[in-house]
Amino acid sequence: MLKWALIFAVVALIAGALGFGGIAGAAAGVAKILFVLFAIGFLVFVALGLMAGKKIAGD
Numbered sequence: 001m002l003k004w005a006l007i008f009a010v011v012a013l014i015a016g017a018l019g020f021g022g023i024a025g026a027a028a029g030v031a032k033i034l035f036v037l038f039a040i041g042f043l044v045f046v047a048l049g050l051m052a053g054k055k056i057a058g059d
Helices: 003-020 022-058
Strands: none
Touching: 003 022
């Protein structure tokens, strides 16, 4: 998902540099949404990993 967020961010930068404002805004919006979803998923999996690690270690 982070890969797609970076791709949309690059598309937004290129479209903005070429003067395509509407496309750049849309691509930037998609990139922001994908990055937020990636960040939330990452934090959830880190928390689950920490909880599972504690149960396996017996703490």
